[in-house]
Each structure stands twice: as structure tokens, then as C-alpha cells.
Amino acid sequence: MIFKVFYQPTITEVPVREKTDALYIEAETEEEVRKLLADRKYNIEFITPLKGEALAYEQQNEKFKLETV
Structure with a gap:
């Protein structure tokens, strides 16, 4: 399954939208x-x-790229 992760790049700062x-x-x-x-x-x-449709929608975004870990 593919997941979308929303994150802040650092733990040491207060989250800002x-x-x-x-x-x-x-x-x-x-x-x-x-x-x-x-x-x-x-x-x-x-x-x-x-x-489903949510994945298809995200795949149309130019920023869609699966991370490799």
C-alpha cells in the first residue's frame, strides 16, 4: 500500500503549517x-x-515520487 506522509523537516522547531x-x-x-x-x-x-481514486489523483501531481528507504 502507498502512504502519504505529512511532516515537518525538523523535530526541534514548532510545527508551522x-x-x-x-x-x-x-x-x-x-x-x-x-x-x-x-x-x-x-x-x-x-x-x-x-x-483507488485518491492514489490516482496524487499520481497526477508532478511532486509524486515514491521514497526509497
């Missing part, structure tokens, strides 16, 4: 996503699974 970034990653569960990204020290705000 305008600095929120997103990445796409393939994993079996949300827990696995968190484990795969643990070494990056991101402040993960939200993880959402993508499938």
Missing part, C-alpha cells in the same frame, strides 16, 4: 512507515493510506 511537506512511501502498515522513517528525524504530523 506553511513548512509542512509531504512524501509518498510504500509499506504494509502505518507502523512500518514510522519505522522506515525513524532515522530521518522528521516530525510526522499525519499518515494517510492512498488507494
Whole structure:
């Protein structure tokens, strides 16, 4: 399954909406996503699974690129 992860690039700063970034990653569960990204020290705000029409919509975005971990 593909997940969209909303995150702040650093843990040491207060989250600000305008600095929120997103990445796409393939994993079996949300827990696995968190484990795969643990070494990056991101402040993960939200993880959402993508499938069906939502996935098709995201794939049309020019920023859509699956992360490799």
C-alpha cells in the first residue's frame, strides 16, 4: 500500500503549517512507515493510506515520487 506522509523537516522547531511537506512511501502498515522513517528525524504530523481514486489523483501531481528507504 502507498502512504502519504505529512511532516515537518525538523523535530526541534514548532510545527508551522506553511513548512509542512509531504512524501509518498510504500509499506504494509502505518507502523512500518514510522519505522522506515525513524532515522530521518522528521516530525510526522499525519499518515494517510492512498488507494483507488485518491492514489490516482496524487499520481497526477508532478511532486509524486515514491521514497526509497
